[in-house]
Amino acid sequence: MKIYIYDKCGTCRKALNWLDLNDLIYAKIPIRDNPPSKTDLKKMLKAKNGEVKKLFNTSSKDYRDPAVKDRLPFLSVDQAIDMLNSRGNLIKRPFLLSEEIALIGFKEEEWSSVFGAK
Numbered sequence: 001m002k003i004y005i006y007d008k009c010g011t012c013r014k015a016l017n018w019l020d021l022n023d024l025i026y027a028k029i030p031i032r033d034n035p036p037s038k039t040d041l042k043k044m045l046k047a048k049n050g051e052v053k054k055l056f057n058t059s060s061k062d063y064r065d066p067a068v069k070d071r072l073p074f075l076s077v078d079q080a081i082d083m084l085n086s087r088g089n090l091i092k093r094p095f096l097l098s099e100e101i102a103l104i105g106f107k108e109e110e111w112s113s114v115f116g117a118k
Contacts, residue, residue: 001098002040004031004091015094015106022115031095035088040097041081047102052080055104057092 003019003026005012019026036044041055048054053072056063063069068090072080084091096103101114 001026001096001101002029003027003097004029004034004036004088004093004095006031006089006093009093011106012094014108015096015111018106018108018111024115026096031088031091031093033088035085035091036095036097038081038085040095041084041091043097044095044102044104045077045081048104050077052077055080055084055092056090060089062087062089 001024003015005016005028007030016028044055045052052075056072068083075083092104094104094106103111103114
């Protein structure tokens with residue numbers, strides 16, 4: 001499984017600690033340097049029932065830029081995916097994908113139920 005993170009993100013660190021405590025194996029990928037592919041973003045979008053805004057890190061300074069926030073409601077899905085793919089900081093994190101699992105953000109209860117963890 002792949003987990004896209006930003007090292008300075010406290011929520012990402014919590015997620016990594018949780019994965020380690022539960023002995024889960026993952027590949028850690030820096031989200032700013034290597035954003036998820038368009039295919040991976042579309043997989044996450046499907047897991048979020050097509051709600052594009054759920055993929056955006058709405059608390060980031062980049063998102064609050066009017067050029068992003070104000071345009072989002074008018075973007076097609078493909079345009080939003082292109083924007084996310086080109087600007088990893090706009091993506092909500094952590095962003096975890098495997099063949100069967102697609103999780104964004106870290107909520108311990110949700111992750112525990114998905115993984116059947118300790």
